Amino acid sequence: MGLQKEVWAADIKEQLFPSDSWMVESEDDSVFSDGKKVHRAVAGSLPGSARNRQTVPAQINRRTDQDTEYELDEFTTDPTLIQDIEEVEVNYQKRQSVLRQHTRQLNSDLAKWMAYNWAPEGSSAYIRTSGADRAALGTQFGATGNRKRINVADIFKAAQLFDDMEVPEEGRNILIPTGMYYDLVEAHWQDMLQLQAEGKAVLANGEVMKLFGFKLYKRSAKNLLTYTNAATPVLRAPDASPLNTVNAAALCWHRNFVTRAKGDIKVFENIDDATMYGSVFSALARAGGRHYYPDFTGVAAIIETT
Numbered sequence: 447m448g449l450q451k452e453v454w455a456a457d458i459k460e461q462l463f464p465s466d467s468w469m470v471e472s473e474d475d476s477v478f479s480d481g482k483k484v485h486r487a488v489a490g491s492l493p494g495s496a497r498n499r500q501t502v503p504a505q506i507n508r509r510t511d512q513d514t515e516y517e518l519d520e521f522t523t524d525p526t527l528i529q530d531i532e533e534v535e536v537n538y539q540k541r542q543s544v545l546r547q548h549t550r551q552l553n554s555d556l557a558k559w560m561a562y563n564w565a566p567e568g569s570s571a572y573i574r575t576s577g578a579d580r581a582a583l584g585t586q587f588g589a590t591g592n593r594k595r596i597n598v599a600d601i602f603k604a605a606q607l608f609d610d611m612e613v614p615e616e617g618r619n620i621l622i623p624t625g626m627y628y629d630l631v632e633a634h635w636q637d638m639l640q641l642q643a644e645g646k647a648v649l650a651n652g653e654v655m656k657l658f659g660f661k662l663y664k665r666s667a668k669n670l671l672t673y674t675n676a677a678t679p680v681l682r683a684p685d686a687s688p689l690n691t692v693n694a695a696a697l698c699w700h701r702n703f704v705t706r707a708k709g710d711i712k713v714f715e716n717i718d719d720a721t722m723y724g725s726v727f728s729a730l731a732r733a734g735g736r737h738y739y740p741d742f743t744g745v746a747a748i749i750e751t752t
């Protein structure tokens with residue numbers, strides 16, 4: 447009896463980008479995917495306008511849409527040995543237990559790279575933390591020494607930056623490291639109570655849910671977005687080598703300016719493997735995303751300062 451690979455693959459696809467994940471706060475490009483790449487036309491520049499136009503006919507301009515293309519990353523799980531394959535195949539609960547392990551790992555890896563794919567590069571989209579000193583957050587990435595805490599003023603600057611970009615107020619988000627989140631809670635709790643009274647913050651069950659129009663999502667210390675400590679910080683890939691000057695960052699974005707996409711989902715099987723005394727299962731998923739505009743409109747990073 448073989449695994450019903452199509453059923454298992456469909457289950458994994460359904461659970462990628464879970465509905466409670468920050469990754470769904472984006473445009474879904476899956477419909478434009480051929481399984482390995484995304485091909486999508488992005489609307490060209492807006493038409494001009496004039497007040498009290500004196501000359502007619504007006505000049506006619508052609509709108510040139512940009513054909514954007516990006517490859518989806520390939521994520522694979524380590525194989526799992528299943529010794530009671532027939533029972534797992536027919537028992538929904540056992541099948542879901544196996545799938546949960548694999549989809550959780552796929553989503554974890556995917557989230558690391560999605561934040562990287564959405565993150566800005568360039569000083570115009572950077573804000574540096576300006577609070578009091580504390581130990582660096584990215585110690586597991588090699589960071590040493592102290593960094594400045596994030597504070598309320600830094601989030602306010604991000605809101606101002608988005609205002610200047612003419613980014614809509616509804617749909618703004620921040621993916622914030624847990625260490626930065628507790629910087630805010632520890633140093634600015636009284637301030638945030640006042641901001642809530644002014645309608646600039648939303649607090650619930652002792653947590654900050656929204657601040658200056660940004661919905662907050664916490665990110666664990668092992669999955670930080672990081673930059674170098676150069677004069678103009680350089681974005682680092684999740685698998686970059688350890689660096690003692692690395693700085694953690696919070697990612698700000700608007701859901702209409704970044705994308706996500708699902709591609710091919712495959713399940714692999716070795717049924718009744720004689721060397722393993724059971725059946726071996728693994729999965730592959732292609733997925734990814736990007737930001738829309740080369741000038742990084744709609745995205746920003748709040749980066750630790752030494």
